[in-house]
Amino acid sequence: MKVNLFILLLTILFAENLFAKEINIYSHRQPFLINPFLEAFTSETGIKTNVIYSKKGLAQRLKAEGENSPADVILTVDIGRLYIYEDLELLASIKSTKLISNIPSHLRSSKNTWFGLSKRARVIIVDKNRVKNGEIKRIEDLANQKWEGRICSRPGSHVYNRALMASIIAAHGNIEAEKWANKFVNNLARKPQGNDRAQVKAIYEGECDIAIINNYYFGKLKFSEDPEQKKWIKNLRLIFPNQEDGDRGSHINISGGGIAKFSKNKNEAIALLEFLTSEKAQKLYGEINFEYPVNPNIATTSELKSWGVFKEDQLPIIKIAELAPVAQKIIDRVGW
């Protein structure tokens, strides 16, 4: 009897292992950012997740691994990176009515290979006291000579700025865009450096009055555990650019994902993407990282709403990726 019980216990133990599904994720997003989502996913579905995080080179790794690749899901930020996966034909085309109904068409691939999961806006921040209300309304305004020596920026070749540059090319064409970039660079207070957080700090310190950041940095600083960082945003005004009637709206970018072409667990992988567009996860994006939901049926968090409701640039997001190499060339030429 004792032996039987033991065997029974063993069976249960192993059965759990046998049926517990796992998926492997290649992530360009830091583990500390995606873990809350993955934990929620596992507790809802019982599917376990394994992660490799790297900012660069995962597409090359996936490509070289070919059919042997253990990867199931790719998670990344910036449309440019998603596009590289599609360009190298590393993504599976998947059928999911849920994904199609949850994500507007301009934020997912027409071939159903990659899917936007959250949105972030590139916004202008200014010091309330040093820049008057209404003085800056469009991203184009930053080329105005009156801001000479008053703008801080992270290097132009960072994906966020490269994407912004691409959106300006899409709106005005190469020549006008380069003119803008040239004037913009002339207005910089210091050599481009640091990340978006560092630009906020520079305004707080008085090195400059204006910067461009991704909207979520504002939230991260506002709710920072470091009292020092909370101070940085006290005097800031957030400007969603290009909002007037007839203007194109603010440039946005996405975080997104896709399923590896040779994934052995496609159903579970699809389940993860679907979960990430579900109400629960879409709300988490707002609560954890101050990002906007892609799912139009999910309301933006009240905190995000309090920063302002804005109109977004409706440009098919893929254009940003297609124009990225041109944008990089302009950035090289103007020395941003």
Added chain:
Amino acid sequence: MFSNWNKWSIIVFIIALLIISPILTIFYSAFLGDTSLWPHLFSTVLPRYTLNTLILMIGVGSLSLIFGISTAWVVTRYDFPGKNIFEWALLLPAAVPAYVIAYTYTDLFEYAGPVQNSLRTIFNWEGAQDYWFPNIRSMGGAILVMSSVLYPYIYLMGRSSFLRMPISFYQTGSIYGKNIFLTVALPLSRPAIIAGLALVLMETISDFGTVDYFAIETLTLGVFNVWLGMNSLSGASQISSVLFIIVVILLTLETIGRKNQRYFEKSSGQNISSIIEAEGIRRLIYSFLCFIPILLGFIIPTSVLLNFVLKGFAVINFQEIFSAMFTSLYIAIISSILVISVSILMITVSYFRSNKFQKFLIFISSCGYAFPGTILAVGVIVFVGLLDNFFKFNFNYYTGGIIILLFSYTIRFLAVGNGAIKSGVTKINPNLINVSKIMGFSFIKILRKTIIPLIYTNIFVGVTLVFVDILKELPMTLLLRPFNFETLATYVYQYASDELLEECSLAALMIVIAGIGPVILLNSAIKKTGKIRKSEPLIY
């Protein structure tokens, strides 16, 4: 040139070939790729990138030489206050990763940092327009922080060479009333110092973390802009290959430069170099000289980290950090032993048992150190992918991942291992080996009985340097690791790349702490070389 193939040289040949293959893969993809980007690069960024790279190399090279040689000489030759501490403390900065020191210096010296804040309070300055303060995120800043953590390579190599210098040489120099540092010690230590300098320069050229953080536009930064910005891996490989060729040329020039010089000596039997008591103001000057690099490369960055740890105590995840530390330690121990074993085999075979072609191959195989880590990692990925398709060995991804990681560490850090082993092996008198051969001993026996005991210290130096390097290694680990595999360096990176220093400062401090122990052991090993042990043959 192609004669003299034997069992050992064939084995080494195969290993060298394996190690070179990922590098060749990078060249191959560079060669295949389209070159349409070059006109754009030439007319825009390339001149600036090249100039910046050269300035950085010259700057870091010079400052590291100054820090390394001056301190190595005074602690070897003189007695002065604190000397016994300086001896090992001068090695401590080697344990501080360059990207960490960049973060800490920025935090300390930027506009909002404590230094400028206090200055503003003291002098009642209002803002940036009221005073001038050097920008830490600049070329000068990069040279300073990189030299502060890289000079130990030169210090280490220089010091062990000074210690091994036969006293008779110094005596001869003194008889003629010459400055023995300039006329004897320095010229005779040239191979050792150059070996250290080569490591410093290769690390400088391949650095991404620091130049990215300081926004210094070097060729390595350009590699990534081209790769990720223009979606052109082949363009990136092309720039990397140019970098690589520069390094090979530099190293070849140096080899040619000392082609006809031999550095082994039949010892006079009396080689305890005497230590001179420094006098008067010199005592202070020497102490000060040694304190500066330790302050810059160790005390300042660790204090800033410590401050972050205390400030951010609430957000530190101890469990994750300890598990990362365990991973870091075990992977660093295994890999450093592996790398040195390969180095011993390669160098001894190259020196005693091989033809020119094999020597060349072995030389090239130690150049992986000069590539940006991520590019080298991509080379490994592509090469292993080809092997995988060819042999269908279908690695299980967990064990496979670890093996690939070990393989790539070997490619990357072979230069460090080879440098350490080479400076020992080249000092062995070939007659010793010839005698052993005449007596009919097998190569493996000669290796075990004669060579390894003679280069014991060098082995120890090599293992320690590689161990510390792997603890700090970031880009290759990041990309090649198996799932859920977190080292201290990758843990630090996920936060530090977002400028969240409180969360990761403890992990960064752990990297430094884990490196301290071996560094102190290393010092005692080097000191022994300066003393005669009866059982040890007196041949250098």
